[in-house]
Amino acid sequence: MPEKLKLQKFVDELPIPNTLSPKMRNNNSSYYEVTMMEFYQKLHRDLGPTRLWGYEGTFPGPTFEVMKNETVYVKWMNNLPNKHLLPVDTTIHGSEITLPEGRSVVHLHGGRTPAHSDGYPEAWFTRNFEQTGPLFEREVYTYPNIERATALWYHDHTVGITRLNVYAGLAGFYLIRDENEQALNLPKGNYEIPLLIVDRSFNSDGSLFYPSEPSQTNTSQHQTNTGHSQQDNAALPPPHPSLVSPFDADTILVNGKVYPFLEVEPRKYRFRILNASNSRILTLKLDSGQPFYQIGTDGGFLETMVKINEFILMSAERVDVIIDFSQYYGQTMILKNVTKTASPETTDVMQFKVTVPLRSTDTSSIPHYLGRIEQLSPWMATRTRDLTLVRLKDQYGRSLNLLDGKMWMDRISERIQVNTVEVWRIINIIDDDPHPIHLHLVDFQILGRQPFDVSHFKNTGKLIFTGPPIHARPYERGLKDTVQTPFGFVTNIIARFGPFTGRYVWHCHMLEHEDYEMMRPMEVF
Numbered sequence: 286m287p288e289k290l291k292l293q294k295f296v297d298e299l300p301i302p303n304t305l306s307p308k309m310r311n312n313n314s315s316y317y318e319v320t321m322m323e324f325y326q327k328l329h330r331d332l333g334p335t336r337l338w339g340y341e342g343t344f345p346g347p348t349f350e351v352m353k354n355e356t357v358y359v360k361w362m363n364n365l366p367n368k369h370l371l372p373v374d375t376t377i378h379g380s381e382i383t384l385p386e387g388r389s390v391v392h393l394h395g396g397r398t399p400a401h402s403d404g405y406p407e408a409w410f411t412r413n414f415e416q417t418g419p420l421f422e423r424e425v426y427t428y429p430n431i432e433r434a435t436a437l438w439y440h441d442h443t444v445g446i447t448r449l450n451v452y453a454g455l456a457g458f459y460l461i462r463d464e465n466e467q468a469l470n471l472p473k474g475n476y477e478i479p480l481l482i483v484d485r486s487f488n489s490d491g492s493l494f495y496p497s498e499p500s501q502t503n504t505s506q507h508q509t510n511t512g513h514s515q516q517d518n519a520a521l522p523p524p525h526p527s528l529v530s531p532f533d534a535d536t537i538l539v540n541g542k543v544y545p546f547l548e549v550e551p552r553k554y555r556f557r558i559l560n561a562s563n564s565r566i567l568t569l570k571l572d573s574g575q576p577f578y579q580i581g582t583d584g585g586f587l588e589t590m591v592k593i594n595e596f597i598l599m600s601a602e603r604v605d606v607i608i609d610f611s612q613y614y615g616q617t618m619i620l621k622n623v624t625k626t627a628s629p630e631t632t633d634v635m636q637f638k639v640t641v642p643l644r645s646t647d648t649s650s651i652p653h654y655l656g657r658i659e660q661l662s663p664w665m666a667t668r669t670r671d672l673t674l675v676r677l678k679d680q681y682g683r684s685l686n687l688l689d690g691k692m693w694m695d696r697i698s699e700r701i702q703v704n705t706v707e708v709w710r711i712i713n714i715i716d717d718d719p720h721p722i723h724l725h726l727v728d729f730q731i732l733g734r735q736p737f738d739v740s741h742f743k744n745t746g747k748l749i750f751t752g753p754p755i756h757a758r759p760y761e762r763g764l765k766d767t768v769q770t771p772f773g774f775v776t777n778i779i780a781r782f783g784p785f786t787g788r789y790v791w792h793c794h795m796l797e798h799e800d801y802e803m804m805r806p807m808e809v810f
Contacts, residue, residue, distance in 0.1 A: 287494050289535055290487055294544035295636040296330050301478060302458065302540060305347040314356040319346070321389055321455060322364045329543035333491030336370055338453035344541045345481045345561075346439070346457025353463035357428040361391045363412050371449040372497035372526030376681075377801050378693050380445025385411045388418070389450060392442035393428055393459060394601060395435065395583055395728070395766045400787025402426035403725055406444035406804070418444070420788075431784075432728075433656075433764075434466035435585035436479070436557040436603050444693075448532075448563050448796035452495055456481065456561045470650040471580070472555040472607060478547070479557045482598075484534040484565045484631060494534075497526035499683055520682030530684050530797040531564035535628060539635045546636040551614035552647035555580075555607050560598035563796040566624050566718060569634065570595035571608070573618040578651045581605030584728035584764025586655040591759045595623065599721035601767045601794040604760065607651050613639045626718075658763060661706055661730055661779045669708040670699070671748075674722075674770065674793075676715045686715060686793065686803040699791070699807035704783040708732070711768070711776045712748070714739050719771040720798065725789040726809065728764035729780035731757035739773050748775065767794055782809050 307315035324342040325334035340346030351357050369386040388411050392404030401422045409418040437459040441450035458479045471477070486494040539545050560567050571577075579591045583603050596604060620634040663669075672689045679685045691698065701707060709729075711722055733754040741749050754777075761768075770776040792804030 287486065287488050289630060290489065292329050292331055292536065292543050294633055295546040297542045297545050299545040299547040299635060300540045300542055302343065302345050302481075303347045304350050305341070313354065314358065315351070316358045317349070318360045318362060320362045320364050323366055323370070326541065328491070328538060328541060332487060332543070335487070335491045335493060337493070338365055338370065338450065338455055340455060340457055344454035346455070348457060348479060349439070349459040351430055351459075351461055353430055353432065353434065353461055355430050357430060358425050359428065360425045363387070363389050363410055363414070365389060365412060367412070369446070369449060370453060371493065371495045373446060373449065374524060374526050374528040376524045377445050377528055379406065380800075385416055386446070387411055388416070388443055388446070389441050389455065390418070390443050391426070391439055392725075393437055393439050394723070395432070395437040396428055396459070397431055397726060397785070398426075398428055399785045400789060402428065403789055404442040405788065406442055406447070406790065409443045430461050432461050433585040434463040435461050435581065435583070436559065436605060437461065438481075438559055438561065438603070440561070445800055448800045449495070451561070451796055452485070452493065452563055458557065458559070460557070465656050466586075469652050469655065470648070471652070472553045472649040476552065476649065477555040477557070479559070480539050481559050481561050482567060482634060483538050484562045485536055485538055486534040487536065496529045496532060499523055499527050499529050520678070521680050523681040523683060527681070528683065528797060528801055530686070530801060531795045532797055533565045535630045537622065537631050537634050544633055544635060546638055548638045548641050549610050550641045550643050551611045551639055552643060553607050553609045553611065553649050553651065555605070557603065557605055558598065559603045560600055562600055564600055565631070566626070567598045567622050567634075568595055568624040569598065570621050570623050571618050572621050573613065573616070575608070575613075575618075577606040577608060579604055579606045579760050580652070580655055582761060582763040583766045587763040588655060588658050590651060590653050590655065593760050596760045597769065599719065599767065599769050599794070600796065601721060601723055609651070610637065610639045611647065615639065661781065663708055663732065663779065665706045666708045666779060667702070667705045669710060671710045671712060673712040674715050674720055685801065686798045688791070688793070688803055688805045691805060692802050693804055697806050697808050699805065701782045701807065701809050703786050703809050704781060706779060706781045708777060708779045711770045711778070712737070712742070713770045713772050713774060713776070714743060716772050719769040721767050721794040722770050722791065723767040723794045724780065724791045726785065727780040727782055728766055729768070729778040731761055731765060731768055732777035732779055733757060734771065734774040734776045736774050786810055
């Protein structure tokens with residue numbers, strides 16, 4: 286790790302990402318072109334310009350803003366260099382030395398999209414589509430936008446280097462609007478602000494730091510009982526560069542600025558908050574003690590507003606909250622990360638300064654009821670799947686985390702008939718942070734979590750529960766596409782798989798885990 290830079294906090298104003306304009310629009314469809322490129326951007330007043338990769342030459346990328354049922358066509362164009370700006374480990378699947386380093390593919394995270402436009406990890410392409418992956422199908426993606434109003438995001442999803450491409454800057458917001466949202470009288474326009482939160486580390490010249498050597502923690506012994514044999518011999522020396530799993534950086538950025546501030550009026554604001562970090566867990570709270578009024582989660586609005594003082598966001602999770610600054614004129618407050626593992630450098634996220642005089646009367650509302658969600662029940666399920674999160678070691682002694690003990694290239698085991706409902710019981714026996722599990726194609730509901738006897742399960746493969754089921758937290762009871770799966774619990778989710786068929790994936794959204802085998806294909810037929 287480089288020496289930690291002592292960057293002064295709250296000296297840069299929060300940037301607001303630009304909204305992307307279509308190249309063409311007619312009736313109920315629009316066409317966009319988006320180019321991935323290398324560029325330099327100042328991320329802090331006292332840092333030199335940082336070399337980044339991003340969509341349209343910005344980090345974060347520009348925001349899409351589209352209507353429900355508007356068919357959106359996007360031509361994603363790769364203008365990235367052939368050589369990666371971060372260390373590439375060529376020993377992991379899909380990242381062999383024979384493959385181009387400047388490859389990319391885009392996933393609309395949370396989108397219910399046809400398989401050919403989902404951003405399958407092996408559908409990558411290089412500059413001008415000169416080289417393509419084995420499952421590349423088309424240059425223009427189709428997004429039908431059949432979801433309810435929600436905040437999705439788009440990011441790189443290239444097999445073997447997703448962690449590097451996202452860390453380099455390939456991420457942005459994608460907002461879907463609908464008539465129900467417009468009728469709710471929420472804060473809007475300048476009073477609705479997306480917040481894309483990440484962690485990054487920097488060298489003294491302002492360049493990104495990303496580790497190329499695993500620490501002792503990453504090569505430590507782990508207890509496993511997975512049915513996979515492990516090497517009894519001493520581990521081989523790790524390759525160089527080597528994947529580091531996971532990686533928490535030491536500086537927080539919001540919308541591409543380190544510890545920014547935002548000047549606000551004494552009125553209500555709506556914030557669309559995304560944790561786009563590779564692995565870092567955020568537990569967000571205001572140091573003023575005032576509440577958040579949460580109105581939505583990954584898949585759009587909750588049924589009813591939830592008043593909360595803090596909430597946890599793992600990688601890829603989103604919340605939609607209103608903060609009421611009306612009683613705080615002249616004051617400042619800090620959005621804090623109070624996760625127990627946070628370092629002093631990662632406890633402050635950004636600052637709000639309630640210093641702008643009220644420009645007009647605030648007529649926006651904090652609605653209680655937001656709209657009905659179809660509740661799925663276990664009796665509707667045609668199948669219940671038990672899927673275990675396990676860990677073993679690779680030949681270098683590094684952590685190798687697997688979904689149900691299977692590697693990426695193993696035969697597809699999750700084959701699901703279209704439009705059927707399934708319950709997935711995710712059984713976590715990996716003793717560390719929860720894993721954020723993301724399913725493509727679907728929104729799901731969290732049925733609850735239940736503790737179990739891990740030792741007994743490892744020895745017998747049978748579940749003995751050690752406590753009653755625990756309901757989903759109030760702020761995660763809407764539609765989700767990413768779920769926190771704590772160690773020693775069975776996390777139960779339910780989803781209707783459709784309406785599209787084809788090959789999709791499910792994976793851990795700790796990107797270092799995803800890149801190294803903690804991702805599996807699934808087939809909807």
